[in-house]
Amino acid sequence: MTVRSLSTSAKLGCDLLSSHRILTIIEEKSFHFPLNEEEIREELYLTHQPWAAREPDHVFSRALEAWKLYHKPTDSSPLQSALRFIVKEFITSRHGILRVKLQMFGIWQQGILSRVSGIPIQAAAYLWPQNDYYLDKLPAPNQFADISSYNRLNSLLLPFDPLIEEYFNKEGLHETHLHLNGSTHAELCWLRAITEPEREITDFCNKYNDTGSNSSRLRELARAVHPDFSTSLFRKHIYIAKQLRKYLIPAAFGCLSSSEELPKNCEDVFSLALLSHAPSISHNEPEYNNFILYDNDNIVSERYWIFLLLKRLDTIPSVSLTNMLHCYLILQNLYYRLLVQSEEQYGFDQFQKITWTDLREPIEKDYLERFQSMHGSLPNHSRIVYLEGRFAPKDSENKNISIIYNILSGYWRYLYDTKPASDLTLLLRDFEKKIKEPNAKNGRFLKLALVTHFIKLPESRFDTPYRHYTLRTKLTNQVYTLKNTLEHYPSLRLWVRGIDAAANELDAPPEVFASVYRMCRHFGITHRSYHAGEDFHHILSGIRAMFDALELLGLCEGDRIGHGTAMGISPELWLKRMPRGVYIRKDDWLLDLLSTWRLLKMTGETGLAYKLEAELTELGSELFGQQINSITLERVMKLRGLNIGFLAKVFTSTPRDIKNSVLPKSVDSVTPLSDLEMMEALKVDEAVSSNVKDCRLLWEWLSDSEIRSRGSQLTFVDAEYMSAEEYIKVQQALMMIIKDRKVLIETLPSSNVRISQYESFVEHHVFRWMGLPNYTQPGDPGIMVTLGSDDPGIFAGDLAGEFYQLYAVLQSLGLSDKKALHYISELNERGREYRFHEFKIG
Secondary structure, three states, X not given: OXXXXXXXXXXXXXXXXXXXXXXXXXXXXXXXXXXXXXXXXXXXXXXXXXXXXXXXXXXXXXXHHHHHHHOOOOOOOHHHHHHHHHHHXXXXXXXXXXXXXXXXXXXXXXXXXXXXXXXXXXXXXXXXXXXXXXXXXXXXXXXXXXXXXXXXXXXXXXXOOHHXXXXXXXXOXXXXXXXXXXXXXXXXXXXXXXXXXXXXXXXXXXXXXXXXXXXXXXXXHHHHXXXXXXXXXXXXXXXXXXXXXXXXXXXXXXXXXOXXXXXXXXXXXXXXXXXXXXXXXXXXXXXXXXXHHOOOOOHHHHHHHHHHHHHHHHHOOOHHHHHHHHHHHHHHHXXXXXXXXXXXXXXXXXXXXXXXXXXXXXXXXXXXXXXHHHHOOOOOEOOEEEEEEEEOOOOOHHHHHHHHHHHHHHHHHHHHOOOOOOOHHHHHHXXXXXXXXXXXXXXXXXXXXXXXXXXXXXXXXXXXXOOOHHHHHHHHXXXXXXXXXXXXXXXXXXXXXXXXXXOOOOXXXXXXXXXXXXXXXXXXXXXXXXXXXXXXXXXXXXXHHHHHHHHHOOOOOOOEEEEOHHHHOOHHHHHHHOOOEEEEEHHHHHHHHHHHHHHHHHOOOHHHHHHHHHHHXXXXXXXXXXXXXXXHXXXXXXXXXXXXXXXXXXXXXXXXXXXXXXXXXXXXXXXXXXXXXXXXXXHHHHHHHHOHHHHHHHHHHHHOHHHHHHHHOEEEEEOOOOOHHHHHHHHHHHHHHHHHHOOEEEEOHHHHHHHOOOOOHXXXXXXXXXXXXXOOOOOOOOOEEEEOOEXXXXXXXXXXXHHHXXXXXXXXXXXXXXXXXXXXXXXXXXXXXXXXXXXXXX
């Protein structure tokens, strides 16, 4: 099937709404004069050209000319005609509710919402509807009290299909993979930022000006948005937007005093912002007064005043107000692009930069709004039934208590709309009482469980005496802190139902987490998931990460792996999108070869495995500095899940007869070991007693500076190291293990399309796992898959949107509505059947 992409005219509309080049024109001119058409054309061309370098100029010219089809004589700027074009291409309405056209939904999310906020487009859609099923205005502000608060927190539009909506209503959705921090939509962050600029942006500015490596990546992100970015310019832009809004809102309601002189340019606006100038109002307009008195910093309010202003400009044109609105929208979207991963930003590294901005941090200290947003639009009927919310465990018990209290107090307010108890002990007690009460809450409200996700961090040159020493030490401390927290608050075990490890998988391999996974299981957290195969240097690297997670973390029935793209992506597509080859560290490539060799042997592909064996042996001997064969490498590397701290004590203690030892040296010390430590120590002792040579080789691999130095050297690996057909055999070997272990894969379509090599949802590997013709490969075993949304704020989506994205693809492939629903409902029902929480609240 042909991949559909964003039209050039719609892309130029997004550029007009978000380009720093267009902002510069506005900043350099007076608001009182129309923008120069030729200047706009030139700056749009320079913005667009890198995105479509192989697109002839005449395509650009005709796309820009197409806006004129939607130009009205009253328009004083191309702003209105660009908005009308986007509305025409994407938006429809059903029964007075705006909807995205189903067949355009993938492009809408990837091409439009990855670049600009949907709020002004929605406002324009109400003003310039495209069919007969619409309301000619949004609800008036004095009707806000009758609108569910959930509507005011979600900026998203969805398609409409009666079958899907009925399924949502009847069955509900089951969210198995959502990070609570990262789920707030960018528009809410923006509204907070322009309300209290200093409070909202201080942390970001401090991080931006820091000297650490993360600040360098943050500067890359910010300067990609605006090449002249600086914290002072950023702060200035926020203040300008705040002040512009003070003029635009009363102008929208028609009550801006005629004696009020509009600012001449952005510099005037900034000066007025510093003086906290409030424009004068001409008369006592009830609707405006209600708007100002009421909660006016939410999605509905923002959409409403933009709608009113566009409507007024249609009948009473104003060059000044149009330019001021245009300036405001560009500033909003430049901020937006620091919070939402755009279509052009592939890979986890780009995603991670957005997580480092801390621009969500102030609003995400309170969790109420996130639960309300996920709930959906019906006050007493949540679209989501089960939600597993992930959060990062902290390095102190007080911090753990604080974040858990904040989450649960927000959940309490969501459920019961009353003030929660003042501390965690009392709050947990109140929840226990509610659990025992029949019909404590009428209706369907999402049921929450918590999953702690440990963070992968990169190894540094200071990591001695062994690989990933810093991270291993940090993880151990976090595990003990988590254990202590659960012991001090026993009823938390009803809430904290699983563990995970997230962040950039290129930074740390699964074996680093093996010991903490065992320890968590030992003190009662028995559900496990692990992010793997999401982003990878080479397809064999991603497959190895998943294979290692299964083996070294001991994942088994009911456990899950997040993403798993490397196991599902079409090798032909991957080869098409990759450069000729990549550079990989030699030690990583050794492990990639080893896992590939083992997987091929498991499937009986001995001939192909034999081809790899010679290179595996040669590279292993080079790195270890001694002759070593593949069988020995296999035995040694299977031990990587041992607790390396105890292994270090064995091989760095005073020389002794290791063969005759009963326990590692550390156990003989005066300080007694805890149960968790003893368990890990015994496991090491068992391995050393069974095969001290292999354990010593592992220790050398982990600690020997020369081996580590040789391993850090880069080697060039051809993307076509194997053929597409051979890569498929390796994928299928891993799929068979996944199937046999009854491990599930959490699939996250929007996240994968943004982070992997996909250009659209139609290419996503989930359709292969569904067993669809033209996607599945001969010999693919069936595996179990669940559906999640990952970081919906960063991907401008939600779980219902993920469901609709898959449905839209299946419909475009010619499946009937019921057949398409059948395929996707299986993913949703797996989420219910294999959820990590097994209790009910409310």
